Amino acid sequence: MASKILVPESGKPITLKNGQLEIPDYPIIPFIEGDGIGPDIWRASKYVFDAAVEKAYGGKRKIAWMEIFAGDKAKGIYDEYLPEETVETIRNYYIAIKGPLTTPIGGGFRSLNVTLRQVLNLYACVRPVKYYRGVPSPVKQPTKMNVVVFRENTEDVYAGIEWVMGSDEAKRVINFLNSEFNTKISLDSGIGIKPISETATKNLVRKAAEFVIENDRTSLTIVHKGNIMKYTEGAFKDWGYELVQQEFGDRFITEAELWSKYDGKLPEGKKIIKDRIADSMFQQILTRTDEYDVIATPNLNGDYLSDACAAQVGGLGMAPGANIGDIHALFEATHGTAPKYTGMDKVNPSSLILSGVLMFQYLKWAEVGQIIEEALEKTILKKQVTYDLARQLEGDIKPLKTSEFAKAIVDNF
Numbered sequence: 001m002a003s004k005i006l007v008p009e010s011g012k013p014i015t016l017k018n019g020q021l022e023i024p025d026y027p028i029i030p031f032i033e034g035d036g037i038g039p040d041i042w043r044a045s046k047y048v049f050d051a052a053v054e055k056a057y058g059g060k061r062k063i064a065w066m067e068i069f070a071g072d073k074a075k076g077i078y079d080e081y082l083p084e085e086t087v088e089t090i091r092n093y094y095i096a097i098k099g100p101l102t103t104p105i106g107g108g109f110r111s112l113n114v115t116l117r118q119v120l121n122l123y124a125c126v127r128p129v130k131y132y133r134g135v136p137s138p139v140k141q142p143t144k145m146n147v148v149v150f151r152e153n154t155e156d157v158y159a160g161i162e163w164v165m166g167s168d169e170a171k172r173v174i175n176f177l178n179s180e181f182n183t184k185i186s187l188d189s190g191i192g193i194k195p196i197s198e199t200a201t202k203n204l205v206r207k208a209a210e211f212v213i214e215n216d217r218t219s220l221t222i223v224h225k226g227n228i229m230k231y232t233e234g235a236f237k238d239w240g241y242e243l244v245q246q247e248f249g250d251r252f253i254t255e256a257e258l259w260s261k262y263d264g265k266l267p268e269g270k271k272i273i274k275d276r277i278a279d280s281m282f283q284q285i286l287t288r289t290d291e292y293d294v295i296a297t298p299n300l301n302g303d304y305l306s307d308a309c310a311a312q313v314g315g316l317g318m319a320p321g322a323n324i325g326d327i328h329a330l331f332e333a334t335h336g337t338a339p340k341y342t343g344m345d346k347v348n349p350s351s352l353i354l355s356g357v358l359m360f361q362y363l364k365w366a367e368v369g370q371i372i373e374e375a376l377e378k379t380i381l382k383k384q385v386t387y388d389l390a391r392q393l394e395g396d397i398k399p400l401k402t403s404e405f406a407k408a409i410v411d412n413f
């Protein structure tokens, strides 16, 4: 099939040299607009990105955007939701950004997002959650929230290994387990498998530990449910400690050592490694918020926990995300397609805009990210906000449309 992708003539691809990305001044970056609210928030985000790059570099640098397709738009063009050409293009261009995608309804479809993360081995889902001044919050001290969640992105119950109740496969698995391992699984059960490997765990924890060191953060917390799921979540915790001990032993001390050897005072240059059981972590992050910094956790815990953290500081409309592998990175808003708002130019584009900030940091164009973050905060402080924040703020605030909010950010550069 002929290519459906128009490669921009003005740009150059990002290349890989000696294991490092080389970013040209006019890098080609593929983007997926997304379904539902995707086109609205993408249009607004691109407007902000281009203006911020122009402000930072006065034309010396510029992104050459290249549209690639997934979801409903791809179905119309290729007659499939996730064309191979899309996956290959991200593979070849290393860095991409996307809006949300609908999970097609019907037998046999897996989430496009999950599939993209798995086939590109983007094993770390990185979700920074912090407070921007002016954002309404349901808690008393939202400034205490400043965590970066590293969620394992390829395994756990998200691996997609599951069989519907009554299917031949489910019955065979149940019969096998009941007869070979003397389990007592009822025949009217659906079955899901939860694989957690040493390799994927260590890859994730390595990224999180590197992040702590490179960004001069204080602690790394492993969040798990190992008291119940010993050989998956419990092993995740053990492998996490092992990796930190093996590869960063000179930089980290355990929480127990902090008290037994150092009387609770962190020695200069050292970081803390600790762990929490997932259920207790949900109350800790509410009640002792500032004791948590960087978090490493399996897929499902990370999904829940990052949304719960985001709820304290403005909700899903404000929550950015990145899916990162050894080299490749796919940046995306944390929320879904919010289908009821499709085409209404209504929702908050901040999640995708802040995902772009992460992308600019990854490109080492940090100035651009800084311009955007400062202007976003200024805009919200002036109560120039979309409906989701307007309804939480005191007073009679007229919400801005998605496009008006983007324009307000640029006007506040």
Ligand code: NAP
Binding pocket: 037, 041, 099, 100, 101, 102, 103, 113, 316, 317, 332, 333, 334, 335, 336, 337, 338, 339, 347, 348, 349, 350, 351, 388
């Ligand atoms: P959702 O799209 O995240 O929307 C749930 C609610 O969150 C919305 O109704 C809205 O709340 C709020 N919200 C989401 N995005 C917002 C924004 N930008 N600004 C302001 N508020 C926002 O969740 P869903 O309705 O459960 O999922 C819809 C589809 O998205 C599903 O097909 C799902 O599979 C998919 N999905 C995709 C991704 C992804 O692409 N990474 C992630 C999650 C879900 P109010 O109603 O209170 O205004």
